Amino acid sequence: MDILDSIVIGAGQAGLSSSYHLRRLGIPHLVLDADDAPGGAWQHRWDALTMQDVHGVAELPGSVPPPRTTAQANRAVSSYFAEYEREHELPVLRPVHVDRVTDEDGVLLVHATEGEWRTRTLVNATGTWTQPFLPHYPGMETFLGEQFHTVDYPGPEHFRGKRVLVVGGGASAVQFLGALAPITDVVWATRRPPVWRTDDFTPEAGAAAVALVEQRVAQGLAPQSVVSVTGLMLRPQEQEAARLGVYDARRPMFERIEPDGVRWADGSFERVDAILWATGFRPAIGHLAPLHLRSELGGIQLDHGGRGTTAVKDPRIQLVGYGPSASTIGANRAGRTAARGVRQFLTRSRVSADAV
Incomplete structure (x- = not known):
């Protein structure tokens, strides 16, 4: 079995950016993607989400992103990614479902349902x-109504005429409330009071927010999303919901769920037909568990004070779209950093081999 110089797992924004920069550096590699078609996570988003609704799609290196129109985001971004793969001849193989990555005498072995690959370095995206x-x-488990997570949100029209409880204090919850409040009855619950941003989100403010996430990653803590530290802002499409008072009527979390609603801490009851859990996501890194990259604090520590992409415990591993790079802009930058990290490791390895 041949040994590749690098393998990228995932062909979303971060994975494609990494592949682009690896190709520019002349590093032979392969991109393994679990999806049947290009588009990363974007292809799975609800049909009602348009390019005007998304928070922004940064251009992949050397390209122009889709315009902010009423086009469906899942289709527009997927087409953009597909064309990018073709234009730059990126070596994407799909579908490949990676189960785990192990170490075999100093070489990384990528195990998947579809086969196995050996590589000197790995970029996890x-x-x-x-x-x-x-x-x-x-x-x-006793609730008789519908329950959805952001990942399977069917779009606002599905909830018309239903009383919907939206749970979560992040940007997705704000967006769902903005879409639902004008067409149906909604209730909003969060664990903590929402933090609203009243000043402009300047580049300096963005850098400060990213720095907070970097601090956690540098310590080996599990990362928080960049959005979680920027504060919430209302966009024009959410102003009608604001006028209806939805964002001012937020309630603390309920104590329990009953068959036809939720029971609050004060004993009062709220009837709801559906619960929409906008409670976020966690990094998809379970396949890296055999490499023991996590610190005792629960996260994977990255180099350069959390600003880099190299795993401190194993310099063969680059993480992109993780922690401070978990945004489209951050993913692009991380792809370049990861490619340089791969080159640095390969160069050092070959120098060491020659010395021997």
């Missing part, structure tokens, strides 16, 4: 979409 976080509350 698996994102978070496949790891939705769903908290457990007493009685949730």
Whole structure:
């Protein structure tokens, strides 16, 4: 079995950026993608989400992203990614479902349902979409209505005429409320009071937010999303929901779920027909468990004070779309950093081999 110089797992924004930069550096590699078609997580988003609704899609290196129109985001971004793969002749193989990565006498062995590959380095670009976080509350299994997570949100029209409980304090919850409040009855619950941003989100403010996430990663803590530290802002499409008072009527979390609603801590009851869990995602890194990259604090520590992409415990591994690079802009930058990290490791390895 041949040994590749590098393998990229995942062909979303971070994976494609990494492959582009690896190709520019002349590093032979392969991209393994679990999806049947190009598009990363974007292809799985709800049809009602348009390019005007998304928070932004940064251009992949050497390209122009789709315009912010009323086009469906899942189709527009998927087409963009597909054309990018063709234009730059990126070596993407799909579908490949990676189960685990192990070490075999100093060489990384990537195990998948579809086969095995050996590689000197690995760029992990698996994102978070496949790891939705769903908290457990007493009685949730008894609820007779519908329950959805962001990952399987069917779009606002599905909820018309239903009383919907939206759970979560992030950008997705704000967006769902903005779409649902004008057409149906909604209730909003969060664990903590939402933090609203009242000033402009300048580049300096963005850098400060990313720095907070970097601090956690540098310590080996599990990363928080960049959005979680920027604060919430309302966009024009959410102003009608704001006028209706939805964002001012937020309630603290309920104590338990009952068959036809939720029970609050004060004993009062709220009837709801559906619960929409906008409770976020976790990094999809379970396949890396055999490499023991996690610190005792629960996260994977990265180099350069959390600003790099190299795993401190194993310099063969690059993580992109993880922690501070979990955004489209951050993923692009991380792809370049990861490719350089791969080159640095390969160069050092070959120098060591020659010395011997």
